[in-house]
Amino acid sequence: MTMTGEMLIGGGGVYGKGVAFRAVDPATGREMEPAFGGGTEDEVERACALAWEAFDIFRETGPETRARFLETIARRILDLGDALVERAVAESGLPRSRIEGERGRTVGQLRLFAQVVREGGWLDAHIDRAQPERSPLPRPDLRQRHIALGPVAVFGASNFPLAFSVAGGDTASALAAGCPVVIKAHPAHPGTSELVGRAIQAAVAECRLPDGVFSMLFDSGHAAGTALVADWRIKAVGFTGSRRGGIALMNVAAARREPIPVYAEMSSVNPIFLLPAALETRAETLGKAFAASLTMGAGQFCTNPGLVLAVDGPGLDRFLEAASAALRESAAATMLTPGIHAAYDDGVRRLTARSDVRTVARGQACAGPNQCQAALFATDAAAFLSDPGLQEEVFGSASLVVRCPEVATMRAVAERLEGQLTATVHTDDADADMARQLFPTLERKAGRVLFNGWPTGVEVCHAIVHGGPFPATSDSRTTSVGALAIRRFLRPVCYQDVPAALLPEAVQDGNPLNLWRRVDGDLQGPVGRG
Ligand SMILES: NC(=O)C1=CN([C@@H]2O[C@H](COP(=O)(O)OP(=O)(O)OC[C@H]3O[C@@H](n4cnc5c(N)ncnc54)[C@H](OP(=O)(O)O)[C@@H]3O)[C@@H](O)[C@H]2O)C=CC1
Numbered sequence: 001m002t003m004t005g006e007m008l009i010g011g012g013g014v015y016g017k018g019v020a021f022r023a024v025d026p027a028t029g030r031e032m033e034p035a036f037g038g039g040t041e042d043e044v045e046r047a048c049a050l051a052w053e054a055f056d057i058f059r060e061t062g063p064e065t066r067a068r069f070l071e072t073i074a075r076r077i078l079d080l081g082d083a084l085v086e087r088a089v090a091e092s093g094l095p096r097s098r099i100e101g102e103r104g105r106t107v108g109q110l111r112l113f114a115q116v117v118r119e120g121g122w123l124d125a126h127i128d129r130a131q132p133e134r135s136p137l138p139r140p141d142l143r144q145r146h147i148a149l150g151p152v153a154v155f156g157a158s159n160f161p162l163a164f165s166v167a168g169g170d171t172a173s174a175l176a177a178g179c180p181v182v183i184k185a186h187p188a189h190p191g192t193s194e195l196v197g198r199a200i201q202a203a204v205a206e207c208r209l210p211d212g213v214f215s216m217l218f219d220s221g222h223a224a225g226t227a228l229v230a231d232w233r234i235k236a237v238g239f240t241g242s243r244r245g246g247i248a249l250m251n252v253a254a255a256r257r258e259p260i261p262v263y264a265e266m267s268s269v270n271p272i273f274l275l276p277a278a279l280e281t282r283a284e285t286l287g288k289a290f291a292a293s294l295t296m297g298a299g300q301f302c303t304n305p306g307l308v309l310a311v312d313g314p315g316l317d318r319f320l321e322a323a324s325a326a327l328r329e330s331a332a333a334t335m336l337t338p339g340i341h342a343a344y345d346d347g348v349r350r351l352t353a354r355s356d357v358r359t360v361a362r363g364q365a366c367a368g369p370n371q372c373q374a375a376l377f378a379t380d381a382a383a384f385l386s387d388p389g390l391q392e393e394v395f396g397s398a399s400l401v402v403r404c405p406e407v408a409t410m411r412a413v414a415e416r417l418e419g420q421l422t423a424t425v426h427t428d429d430a431d432a433d434m435a436r437q438l439f440p441t442l443e444r445k446a447g448r449v450l451f452n453g454w455p456t457g458v459e460v461c462h463a464i465v466h467g468g469p470f471p472a473t474s475d476s477r478t479t480s481v482g483a484l485a486i487r488r489f490l491r492p493v494c495y496q497d498v499p500a501a502l503l504p505e506a507v508q509d510g511n512p513l514n515l516w517r518r519v520d521g522d523l524q525g526p527v528g529r530g
Pocket residue numbers: 155156157158159184185186187219220221222223225226240241242243244245246248249265266267268301302339340343344394395
């Protein structure tokens with residue numbers, strides 16, 4: 001498949017009339033062909049009009065049709081073969097093995113949502129039958145199911161060119177819910193986006209769905225993305241990126257005549273709590289494993305361990321020695337874009353310049369453009385508690401260790417943290433009481449609490465939560481990874497005394513979709529699915 005630089009509007013390709021841009025290979029700093037035409041409000045208008053036209057038909061497609069559509073997208077992404085992998089490697093600077101793994105995750109995610117759609121639990125069907133004889137008032141017939149919210153705008157993320165981009169988790173979950181998707185591709189990987197977008201477009205045609213189910217826009221500035229979120233036909237937004245970008249889009253969504261939900265995953269430093277007995281027994285192992293988690297993918301994960309809390313003492317010293325030794329050995333790695341690299345260097349410079357922060361170790365020096373040289377810093381709890389600026393994420397392989405005088409201070413620091421995607425505790429048996437005391441705070445602060453592991457690497461499954469209180473996300477009630485993500489794009493509708501002939505299948509008397517349903521308060525299983 002050749003790249004044209006076109007946006008995909010419904011079934012067609014349109015070369016944008018806005019400012020054109022090219023992808024940059026961050027490993028060489030060189031621009032790549034072709035040039036991609038930036039979108040204008042005309043293309044946003046057309047994509048939204050088509051999505052709206054497609055909405056009523058798409059949301060009422062049966063579970064089997066929608067599941068097959070998701071599986072067809074997965075197959076067509078795999079059919080792109082090496083061309084996709086090579087382009088994604090060149091545009092992101094990420095190693096081939098990582099991109100191949102990410103492709104597997106993307107395809108697995110689409111297939112997981114196919115399974116979720118078929119199973120039907122997302123419809124959450126309830127029936128409370130009429131009680132005409134009830135006194136003092138009769139009860140009407142009431143039935144409830146969930147329906148798709150409407151067309152969804154998805155902003156592709158820079159740091160996952162496949163799994164959080166054009167066919168990533170936001171797109172898969174929105175399509176699974178029955179929402180057409182208009183994606184604003186990330187300008188860091190437009191070629192990868194076009195290839196994947198064309199695979200989705202071909203899947204739409206193969207499954208004979210309306211063209212407007214999927215469109216993809218480019219934007220070389222913020223105008224098209226802003227117009228997309230402001231368009232009345234868009235009913236929700238999925239975003240992964242910076243706090244500034246996420247908040248800007250939340251403000252656009254909130255200022256509309258009809259405000260809409262924005263599910264933005266933004267900023268997290270993912271605190272690691274090293275409890276005393278764990279440090280005592282395995283400080284060296286912890287230090288080495290921490291450095292591996294910190295430097296994975298040049299630290300360009302929102303789950304990167306950017307903050308470490310421990311009680312000051314010999315255990316922490318041993319941890320720092322081991323982590324520093326591993327970091328000093330770590331090669332500098334290419335970052336995703338020149339902009340992300342510049343932001344990283346700025347953040348490191350800011351910390352280095354502070355008198356209350358000590359530079360503990362740096363990774364190997366940069367050997368090419370846009371490289372991340374890992375950095376480990378330390379401060380004390382008093383300094384950390386007195387300056388909220390020390391909580392700010394430095395996106396990349398940088399982390400700050402906070403030395404606490406006692407365990408109670410670790411709790412005090414935990415209480416002052418902003419919302420997080422993850423919180424991790426390293427414990428041994430002798431730490432059990434302290435872990436129990438910390439636990440309620442961590443549950444309040446984070447979407448995922450982990451013990452004796454590292455936060456990088458998110459499992460795509462039913463139980464995962466990749467979310468958390470602000471600023472980790474804009475809405476802590478849900479997740480952007482895993483099966484539960486479909487809920488973001490659904491809303492309940494109640495049908496009161498609606499004639500049988502008009503009732504949707506999910507709440508018809510004969511249970512034609514063979515669902516689990518709650519009928520008059522009792523959970524009833526589908527035939528043959530016990
Ligand atoms: N926590 C996390 O998961 C991640 C955090 N980041 C952070 O974000 C920084 C920049 O990376 P990037 O991925 O480009 O994230 P951004 O938030 O800058 O951009 C993400 C997407 O949103 C668009 N966008 C940003 N601001 C606006 C706005 N005001 N109005 C309309 N659209 C907007 C961007 O368009 P355009 O590119 O045209 O500006 C891009 O398509 C990193 O240095 C890092 O700090 C990045 C990735 C993941």
